[in-house]
Amino acid sequence: MKRGILPNTATALTAAGLLLLGSGPAEVYPETMLRSNGQVSFAPYLAGVTDNVERKPGYRSELFVYTDVIRSGRWTFSWLISNTTLIVRPPGAGFTLDKIRYTLSPSFRCEFKKWIATGLLLHECIHSISRPEANGLSTWWNALQLGAGTKGAYHWFLIDKYNTRDITLGNSLDAALTAGAYLRGNASRWIAQNHTYRADLSGLLRYHFPPAGHHAFFADIQYHAWLSDGGSATGKCALSLNAVFFGRDNIAALYWTQILRDRNPHDNEDGLGSLGIKIIF
Numbered sequence: 001m002k003r004g005i006l007p008n009t010a011t012a013l014t015a016a017g018l019l020l021l022g023s024g025p026a027e028v029y030p031e032t033m034l035r036s037n038g039q040v041s042f043a044p045y046l047a048g049v050t051d052n053v054e055r056k057p058g059y060r061s062e063l064f065v066y067t068d069v070i071r072s073g074r075w076t077f078s079w080l081i082s083n084t085t086l087i088v089r090p091p092g093a094g095f096t097l098d099k100i101r102y103t104l105s106p107s108f109r110c111e112f113k114k115w116i117a118t119g120l121l122l123h124e125c126i127h128s129i130s131r132p133e134a135n136g137l138s139t140w141w142n143a144l145q146l147g148a149g150t151k152g153a154y155h156w157f158l159i160d161k162y163n164t165r166d167i168t169l170g171n172s173l174d175a176a177l178t179a180g181a182y183l184r185g186n187a188s189r190w191i192a193q194n195h196t197y198r199a200d201l202s203g204l205l206r207y208h209f210p211p212a213g214h215h216a217f218f219a220d221i222q223y224h225a226w227l228s229d230g231g232s233a234t235g236k237c238a239l240s241l242n243a244v245f246f247g248r249d250n251i252a253a254l255y256w257t258q259i260l261r262d263r264n265p266h267d268n269e270d271g272l273g274s275l276g277i278k279i280i281f
Contacts, residue, residue, distance in 0.1 A: 030072035036281075038065035038082075039155055043257070043276020057272060058089040066107065066156075074112065080105040080120060086267070088130075097129045101267060109156070116154060118147045122180065126266055139194040139266060142183040149176025153204050155280050162216055162244055162251050170210030177203045195266065196228040216244040226264065234263040250281040 045057045064082035071077075082103040088096050107120035125140035127133070151157040152174035161169055182197045202224040209217040220240040227233050242255040254277055262270035 030070050033068040033071050033076075035068045036065050037068070037156060038063070039278055039280045041255075041276050041278035043255075043274035045272050045274045047258070047273030048271035056089045057086070057269075058095060059087040060274060060276075061085045061087070064103070074110045076109050076111070078107045078109070080107050084267075098131070099126060099128055099267065101126045111151075115148060115150050116156075118149075118154075118178070120145050133194075135194055137194045141192050141195050141197055142190075143180040143197075143200070144183070145178055145180035145200075147176060147178030149204070150174040152208065153206055159249070159251050159280055162211070163246055163248070165211060169208045169216065172208045174206040174208070175204060177201075196230075197226050198229060199227045201225050214246050216246070218242050218244065224264075234265070236262040236264050236269075250279055252277065252279050 040063045042059065042061045044059045049057055062082070062084045064080065066078045066080050068076050068078045080103060084099075084101040085097065086099040086101075088098040090096055101124065103122065103124045105120045105122050105124075107118065109119075110117040122143045122145050123140070124143075125138060127138045133139075150173075152161055152169075152172070153176035160166075178201070180200045180202075182195075182199060183191050184198070203222070205221045207219045209219075219242070220238075222238045222240070223235065225233060225235040237260045238257055239260055240255055240257040242253045245252045245254075254275075256273065256275050258273045259269040259271060262268050
């Protein structure tokens with residue numbers, strides 16, 4: 001009689017756990033996916049670049065990829081990998097790799113009819129390449145971030161909205177908000193190094209213009225604020241205008257991004273404007 005106790009208990013706990021994750025009766029078992037999605041972009045800085053800066057900004061390349069691993073009901077668990085490379089043009093020299101910023105983070109999202117909840121354990125690191133590190137050390141942090149927003153504010157759903165010519169796109173708004181708490185600990189160099197962040201708050205407001213043929217336009221306003229030791233705060237505000245070109249499975253966009261204000265000490269872009277192209281897949 002005792003042989004059936006352990007398997008039955010495990011089955012009951014598994015089913016109960018999946019139900020708590022929001023699975024419906026027909027979605028009791030999780031699905032292994034291993035599907036990748038994300039965005040790649042490349043942009044030269046064309047405005048706000050002056051000759052009196054120490055290292056003239058040149059180009060910025062960004063890539064982020066989510067690999068969806070497991071899906072169960074409303075929930076998807078993923079792994080995020082991202083990389084940002086800054087290429088500079090020092091006075092009297094050619095092009096030089098200046099900084100690399102990368103992210104390695106487990107994440108999740110929970111989908112509802114019109115909105116989505118997200119979360120990730122952020123590990124982000126900034127390395128200088130062609131010059132000494134600030135304070136002789138590279139910079140990294142770990143943070144727990146939770147967010148929510150309407151679906152059109154996220155790349156996962158933007159492709160479907162445009163490629164299906166969603167009639168609700170014209171003159172519509174999407175928004176997202178994310179809050180984070182940074183892990184701190186002097187005993188371990190793996191937790192934090194060379195930064196003073198305690199918490200952050202970021203938001204996105206996106207306006208969709210009415211589609212026109214095979215093209216569409218949207219505008220983003222993004223703001224990111226950081227709270228540091230001692231209660232000091234810094235912020236970054238950016239405006240982006242995007243011209244979208246429809247595709248079958250992906251979309252491409254030509255965009256202009258203007259950094260209206262940036263007081264962040266890491267990877268500062270204050271006053272810079274860039275014209276680039278991105279592909280959302």
